[in-house]
Amino acid sequence: MKLIIYFRCFKGIVLREALRFVHQKERFFSALVRPLVWLGIFAAGFRSVLGVAIIPPYETYIPYEVYIAPGLIAMIQLFNGMQSSLSMVYDREMGSMKTMLVSPIPRWFLLCSKLFAGVFVSILQVYAFLIIASLWGIIPPISGYITILPALVVSGLMLGALGMFLSSAIKQLENFAGVMNFVIFPMFFASSALYPLWKIEETSEWLYYVCFYNPFTYAVESIRFSLYSQINLEYGIGIIVFTIIFLFLSIIGYDPGRGNLQKKGGK
């Protein structure tokens, strides 16, 4: 099949996601309000309790809001990834998944395009958040606004692929509340989003290991370093490995030969 056909398909899928985003203002709004509430209430409340000493990539002692900003950015992407991927399972949306899957273009390409489309939307949300956060005094080096981009792409892909895999594999995740309880909250809390890993290690060793192997931690830390125009190889490689694993699993999940689709009745 010709390259141009793939390109048109990709463009169409991204455009649709962008249009839905424009049309669904509530979704954009709630995606933005959520991290701002954390920033305004949680961070403000805890800033006196939780001071964060100097750790890379920071060069000075930082207020707590500054510490949790990357975690909140990753949270935007986590919600976005779960929402756009898992919404495909629900009846209302399964239809659009079906129309996509009966296209003659190879399925892996369709799924990857869909993921990229979701990532694109999440990046718009992140930049909106960064603008508002700057009014709060959370201001990274100017170059950070650009260097964060590759990290956002990879972490968006990882979280989207995770959501897509879950949507193909898990029957029980019937509603978003279930996803919140069993995926989003555990991933978010057991990560380096709210507290640095060394602080967790001081309190509980097993929790430290949970956080350390939590893919979400890799998203948070990759974003944190890139926001300060730095690269942390360990997290950078880790996040890429997780992305490849989740992508692979979700493509298998939607492979008609394995039939996760038909286990759910495809309805």
Add this chain to the structure above:
Amino acid sequence: MHAALEIKNVTHKFGEFKALDKVSININPGDFTVLLGLNGAGKTTLYSLITRLYNNNTGSIKIHNFNVRENSSNALKNIGVVFQQPTLDLDLSVEENLHYHSALHGISTVDASSRISEEIGRIDLNDKLKSKVRSLSGGQRRRVEIARSLLHRPKLLLLDEPTVGLDIGSRQMILKHVKALCKKGDLAVLWATHLIDEIDKGEKVVIIHDGKIIESGDVSKVIKKTKQKNIREAFNKLVGIKT
């Protein structure tokens, strides 16, 4: 000439349950064929196999001689589908929905625009092109879905209970529209339904019951063979409904 759709010996199980049992169907270009069966007969399962939403590993399914399993891309290129459940994006306009579908088939934007205005004209909804799908009636949405399924100029059109839940006026309009499409060119149509009154005399029917094809052929022949007065009585007799 190849059959528009050739299904040979397809069986499909959900666990131990056989939803389809050695199904074979042949449809020629230009045929309007009704796939008639009660709820739960296996119609949707069969469609999911033809469109490769489910994998089939028994028998073979060919669309214009392209095997769905081995040559899925070419097979899918030739199929247009209207699913049982509505699949339009309610938050997008009619036009945006149709452009999205064209992109999924790799059609250029320019081509898509001219095809969209052609198809939308055929279903008489020119004035709704910019409207949100949400604002359309059930019948109008179905017509848009039919227009959409034709944008990539398929040779086989699959419709899964397309008139369920619509009022009589819309039902007749859609039925007439699809039958006319079929007469014009060599488009083959497989129309799944449990509504017997959607079948006309000169057409073909495939009767499916509990996953098996229990009768198929010209409507008049099926009536004759079962020694009944009309297709309703023939169907009732075949599936064992007492009247």
